[in-house]
Amino acid sequence: MISLRNIKNLNFDSIPIDDSWNTGKNTELKMHRIHAYPAKFPAFITTKALSYAKRERIKVKRIADVFCGCGTVAFEAKRNDVNFWGCDINPVATLIARVKSHNYQQGRLKNYFDSIISTYSSSYKYRGSYNEANERIKHWYERKPFHELSRLKYSIDIALPKRGKYRLFFFCAFSNILKSASRWLTKSIKPQIDPEKEAGDVLTGFKDQCLFMMNANHESDAKEISSTEIVTRNFLDDTIAIPKVDMIITSPPYVISYEYADLHQLSTLWLDFADDYRDLRNGSLGSLYHVYKFEKELKRLNDTGSKIVFRLLGEDKNKAKYVAKYFLDMQKAIHKCYEMLSEKGLAVFVIGNTEYRSVRIDNAKHLAESMQSSGFKKIYITKRKISKKILTPYRDDRGCFTTDKNGRQVYAEEFILIGRK
Ligand SMILES: C[S@@+](CC[C@H](N)C(=O)[O-])C[C@H]1O[C@@H](n2cnc3c(N)ncnc32)[C@H](O)[C@@H]1O
Structure with a gap:
């Protein structure tokens, strides 16, 4: 684990893989597999993050996952009798997360x-x-x-x-x-x-x-002792009531990765979440369909963000705009995370890098810089390997996962960034 002081000079590629974040001790409970969800992270990330908090002597009474997806952290929080607050803009995600948070006779x-x-x-x-x-x-x-x-x-x-x-x-x-x-x-x-x-x-x-x-x-061995609240909202919306929490464990969406609204369109339509599934792209971080005033906003990008967007401008102006929007949204999200933490609280972010036309989109470095400028202290960063079982590292022309090495390579590792308030 590397302590982050000088982000500018740190080559994130050179950060070694930390095997202790690669696998968990126990097989995942079936509850984690009740519904398919893209980019779900393994349950043991929560267990390891909680052990880290214990070593740091943080008394964790409430955890938040501000991009809670299908409720991996929600279910693990319940198993550990810790209160939970979760938020996701996608109603299909919050439906699954709510089901995982209940006990049934x-x-x-x-x-x-x-x-x-x-x-x-x-x-x-x-x-x-x-x-x-x-x-x-x-x-x-x-x-x-x-x-x-x-x-x-x-x-x-x-x-x-x-x-x-x-x-x-x-x-x-x-x-x-x-x-x-x-x-x-x-x-x-x-x-x-x-x-x-x-x-x-x-x-x-x-x-x-x-x-x-x-x-x-x-x-399931989870008892319904702790309290759980899961909201279907845009985390960036300033009107949501956000509680104070001792710990945040979350994995934000990656830019140029999944279009969640499109992937869940069948559930959205059948369950009447929207008449037009495309409406759910609004506000979703990393979506390629945002329209906004690009030039005016550009100066709010941090150093890492500006450099990447500048390189992308040479390749594809539209993509550069979307990536800039994503980075600006992430900067706001990280700031909100800092604000919602109680004094000395801990945040754990899991994020991977992406690539577009040979421009490396260093989401992790951008996130690290956003953490620093939001006020996070004692920032540590480490890297984990994504299990092949979870993510086959190649995709074919049709976007299907494949083991064929001629396919387009998908990121096979991701970063874990930890910071204290
Ligand atoms: C990487 S996934 C999280 C997966 C989660 N850790 C799990 O195990 O299921 C990122 C999530 O962020 C959500 N998201 C995207 N934009 C959002 C926003 N503005 N507010 C809240 N959630 C958002 C997506 O719907 C997606 O579920």
Whole structure:
């Protein structure tokens, strides 16, 4: 672990891999796998960060994850009886995170499950007409899976109370089977149709998914002692009520990486989070669709940010604009993190670098400089290897993960930056 004093002269590539952050002692609980989520980080990052805080003698009563994604930190906080506050702009992320934050009675899950299946079996009439469906839904679904999904959604709606955690549980299960029932090219991070694909059977997929989630709930050793609050908001929005916390563990989105709104469009459309999934790109950090006054804002970029944006300007002005916007947003986010920490509180950020047309986009160095200028002290930085199981390091032309070394290489390591208030 390297103590960060002079960022300008530090070559981040030369930072050695710290094996202790590469793997965890125990296999991850099933609860961490109840729903696919891109860029989910491994659960042991939270465990290791908490041990680090203990060594630093920080009494952690409340943790925040300000980009909480599918709730990896939320679930681990609950397992450690620590209060949690989480925020994510993506309603699909907060749905999954909320489900992970609750405990469920197995008997009630089984009863609701039986009730959904019996409603499904008895409601032969199609729910919703294919011809009148949202155009984007028709783009992804053949008539048959569309009707089966409509019927299933109706059955969940009827069988579950209108509010409450059990409803979230079954809609989370529904959300995770939407891709396999669609024409979406399997394992692709780009939304594209696979003309050859045969959609999976909806009811079988749902039953398997519910069974897996019920087993995950049964296996979970988390007690619901601590309090959890998860909000679906833009963390940069100045109107959110943000609590004071002793520790932040988070992994911000990387620039030029995932377009979360696009990747979750099936769930967004089916669960009525938006009529047009593209609306959810607004405010999402790292999205390539932001419009803003570029020249006016440029002078607020920190040193690392300015240098990268300047190099990108020579390659592609539009990309340079998006990257500049991302860096400015990140500067604000890091400042907000500093503000929400209690005195001597600790922040742990996990971030990787990206590349565009041979320009290295050093997100980690930019983040380190943002931490320093926000007031963070005792900044340490280390590097970890991303497990091959989690991320196959190559992508083919269609954006699918591949082991073919001729593919485009994806970052295989990421940085952990730790700072104190
Ligand atoms: C790298 S992922 C976090 C993954 C998380 N650690 C997990 O294990 O699931 C980054 C998250 O930031 C969220 N995000 C992007 N822009 C945001 C914003 N302005 N406010 C809050 N969340 C945002 C994305 O939706 C995404 O879920």
